[in-house]
Amino acid sequence: MHIHEFQDMMRRIYFQRDSKRGIKGTFDWLMEEVEELGIALKGNDEKALEDEFADVLAWLASLANVADINLDNAATSKSDSKCPKCQKTPCKCLFSK
Amino acid sequence: MHIHEFQDMMRRIYFQRDSKRGIKGTFDWLMEEVEELGIALKGNDEKALEDEFADVLAWLASLANVADINLDNAATSKSDSKCPKCQKTPCKCLFSK
Secondary structure (H helix, E strand, C coil): CEHHHHHHHHHHHHHHHHHHHHHHHHHHHHHHHHHHHHHHHHCCCHHHHHHHHHHHHHHHHHHHHHCCCCHHHHHHHHCCCCCCCCCCCCCCCCCCC | CEHHHHHHHHHHHHHHHHHHHHHHHHHHHHHHHHHHHHHHCCCCCHHHHHHHHHHHHHHHHHHHHHCCCCHHHHHHHHCCCCCCCCCCCCCCCCCCC
């Protein structure tokens, strides 16, 4: 699935609610889902873990809809098939990130 | 860009480092990027905001690579063009989420 298709799907299903909740409320939900992902990563239920990754991606797309950001454009412009800092693939940056 | 293309690109560029850092260290970076996104959402620099969305997506894909989760499959299986709870588009769930 294309990133923009996923974001559009989230818009069709949830934008009515997302826009009423606003940026702050939607960000809070994203943070909660990231924390749930952190818990799932400590377990060994692969299906639950997959669900938590999907939830974080869904809330990130919801938040992008409320903030009027095109997630596909953002991703493409940021990463041009190489590390934007060292310009290498794989990344050869000296710092640990 | 397809979700799996983006995840594959992150794997080519960063997996060597991501796998050494491990799940806990990569999750910590994701959390830091989410917090930076929260700060950018309070400002009015649209380019910086787009960059922060891209960073969160990139670290989510990195984390999925380390955890051996296919983000595209996760997203597709979770959301079948309707709310998985109320089965409606747009979502008509009674709770506020």
